Each structure stands twice: as structure tokens, then as C-alpha cells.
Amino acid sequence: MNRFFTYQLNLFLLAVSFFTRLPVHQDVNYSSQKLHQAGRHFALIGWLLAAILSGFYLLVIPYIGIAPSICLLVILSLLLTGALHEDGLADTCDGFWGAHTQTGKLSIMKDSQIGTYGTCALITMLLTKTVLLYTLAVNGHLILGLFIAYPLSRGLALSHTQHLGYARTSAGYSKSQSLASAMQPTALLWLFISSSAALLWLPFTDALMIVLAGLSLRYVMKCWFKVHIGGYTGDCLGFAQQVQELLIYLLLLVSVHDDSVLSPLEAISL
Template identity: 85%
Template sequence: MSRFFTYQLNLLLLAVSFFTRMPVPQGIDYSPQKLRQAGRHFALIGWLLAGILSGFYLLVTPYIGTAPSICLLVILSLLLTGALHEDGLADTCDGFWGGHTQARKLSIMKDSQIGTYGTCALITMLLTKTVLLYALAINGHLILALFIAYPLSRGLAISHTQHLAYARTDAQDSKSQSLANPMQPRVLLWLFASSSAGLLWLPFTDALMILLACLSLRYVLKRWFRAHIGGYTGDCLGFAQQVQELLIYILLLATVHDAYGHTPLGPISL
């Protein structure tokens, strides 16, 4: 049993080192196979990030107020992840809308330079996310939203490896290729449980509505990725995580009660 937990801890630390910029202890046992297995703990990275961001928000808000705290929280999130998922969002938008063939789209997505589509997507996403988080914060549900959206959006994103093929032929040059294998049923069960546990804080009907909406979006994204490039890349997973996160915030704003028991949420005063 001790050996099992030691092995899973090593996988979790590999996931932390791959999906964030947070420091991890030296001497982690790495191999492509272990990194592939570490994908099962992607949702736990969401829990870790939600905990750090929640603590930061609770610490600084009494001193600088809600709006500045939300802005700093978004910046901190980018620093903790190295803007990994935001980079995927921008590259996917550039590739899918800037290329006319599958090969050209994949080539654009691999280019380190950002184009108009990616820039517009990043600006729109960051602005929308900041506004949604502020709306959730002033109604007392920011921390709840973080602990639901961060794990669930990451679990849904990594689950695309189950049903889509890896789109690149030069897979050896991609760091995301190590994740490009279907998961065993017991691993999928763990991924689902660790991703959706935050929904237990919501009434059953609200939790079910959010889960069904997110699964519907996952289906749409799966078909969209397949139509454009015949599968997925790491950039697509980043895109999926970002749009799923925004969807969850919107659904929470539409369903949860504010601090005074009213729903849907009323006007926001600055």
C-alpha cells in the first residue's frame, strides 16, 4: 500500500511539473509512460490551484478590495500555470481560423508567434473571465466557483485523449504526445470523481445541469477538433480547458444563490 501511494505521489508531482510552473522536489522518477499516467491527476492540479488562489484572494481582499484582488488573482493564475492553457487557446484560434488545410492549421498552431485570431481570443477570454469572477466574488461564490471550475474544466479537457487521435505526425517533437493514449476504465473513473467532486456543494439539479452542459460542450469540441485537424493537439486541450472554465462560471452565475438568497443574480454595482 505504501508503495502504491509513493508511486501515485510521484505521478502527481510529474503532473505538477508538466501542467504548472510551481517548483517540485528534485529526483522525480520520470519516463514518457509515467507522464502519460500522470494525466489522471490533471484534475488534482485544479484543486491545488483553486486552493492557492482562494487563499490569495482571502488574504489580499480585506486590504485592497474585491476588484483589484480579482485582477491580481487572474495574473497569479497565469503565473502559476505559465499561461499554458491560454497559449493553447490562442494557438488553436490562430490555426483553425487562419489555415485552410489540416497541414497548414497544424503548422500555424506550432508557430510561436501569435496572430490576430489568437490575440482577440486571449483578450476576450481574459476580460470575460475577470468580469465573471468579479460577479461571483461580490455575490460570495468566488471560492466555490474556483473549486468547481478548475478541476472540472481540466478533467474534461484531458478526457479528449480518450476518443480522439493525436493529430500530429511529428509526435516525437511534441511534449503533449506523452498524453496521447486512452485511459483504462478505472483511471477514467478516478478522473471523473476527482474532476466533479466540487459539484457536491451544489443542489442536485444545479450540479446535474452544469455537468450535462459541460458534457454537451465536450461533445461539440470533440467534433470541432476532428473536423479541423482530424484529432487533437496539446493546444486543443488548452482551448477546451479555457472554454469549459468560462462555461462553468456562466452557469454558476445563472444558478447559484447570492449571499442574500436571491437567484438569478441581480445587477452588479462597481
């Protein structure tokens, strides 16, 4: 049993090193196979980031107020992940709308330079996210939103590897190629549980609405990825995570007007 938890801890630390800029001890055992297995803990990275951002928000809000705290929170979130998912959003928009052929789209997505489509997507996404987080904060549900959206959006994004093939067939190295094969059923079950656990804070109907909407959006994006490039890349997963996160915030704003919805701090105080 101890060996099992040690192995899982190593996988979790691999996930931390891959999906964040948080420091990880250099003795972590790496291999491409282990990195693939570490994908099962992607949602736990969401929990970790949500905890850090929530602590930061609670620390600074008494001194500078809601709006500046949200702006700094968004900046901190970019620093914590190295804008990994935002980069995927921009590259996907540049590639899908900047070329007509699959080869051309993949080539643009590989380019480190950002184009007009990517710039517009980033500006729109960051502005919308800031406004949604501010509104959740005003309603007293920011922390709830972070703990639901961060894990669930990551779990839904990574689940695309189950039903889509990796779009790049060339021999060039890609950081996300280790995640390309489908997960085992037990790993997929753990990803689902760890992604959706925070939904227990919501009434059943609200939680069901978010799950069904997320799955519907996942299906639409799966078809969209397949039409454009015949599968997915790491950039597509970043795009999916960002869009799912925004959808969850929007749906939470619908839910927070219900008095039966409690924030985590309110639930603990009861």
C-alpha cells in the same frame, strides 16, 4: 499499499511539474509512460491551484477590495500555470481560422508567434473571465467557483484523449504527446471523481445542469477538433480547458441566486 501511494505521489508531482510552474523536487522519477499515467491527476492540479488562488484572495481582499483582488488573482493564475492553457487557446484559434488545410493549421499551431485570431481570443477570454470572477466574488461565491471550475474544466479537457487521436503524425517532439493514448478505466474513473467532487456543494439540479452542459460542450468541441485537424493536440486541450472554465462560471452565476447554494466557507460555518 505504501508502495502504491509512493508511486501515485510521484505521478502527482509529475503532473504538477508538467501543468504548473510550481517547483518540484528534482528526484521525481520521470518517463513518458509515467507522464501519461500522471494525466489521471490533472483534476487534482485544479484543486491545488484553486486552493492557492483562494488563499491569495482571502489574504488580499481585506486590504484592496474585490476588483483589484480579482485582477491580481487572474495574473497569479497565469503565473502559476505559465499561461499553458491560454497559449493553447491562442494557438488553436490562430491555426483553425488562419489556414484552410489540416497541414497548414497544424503548422500555424506549432508556430511560437501569435496572430490576430489568437490575440483576440486571449483578450476576450481574459476580459470575460475577469468579469465573471468579479461577479461571483460580489455574490460571495468566488471560492466555490474556483473549486468547481478548476478541476472540472481540466478533467473534461483531458477526456478528449479518450475519443480522439493525436493529430500530429510527424516525428517532431511534442510535450503533450505522452498524454495521447487513452487512459485505463480505473484512471478515467478517478479523473471523473476528482473532477466533479466539488459539485456536491451544489443542489442536485444545478450540479446536473453543469455536468450536462459541460458534456454537451465537450461533444461540440470534439466534433470541431475532428473537422479541422482530424483529432487533437495539446493546444486543443488548452482551448477546451479555457472554454469549459468560462462555461462553468456562467452556469454558476445562474445557480448562485438560489439561496440553497452555499459557498465552502458557509458550509463549514454551519
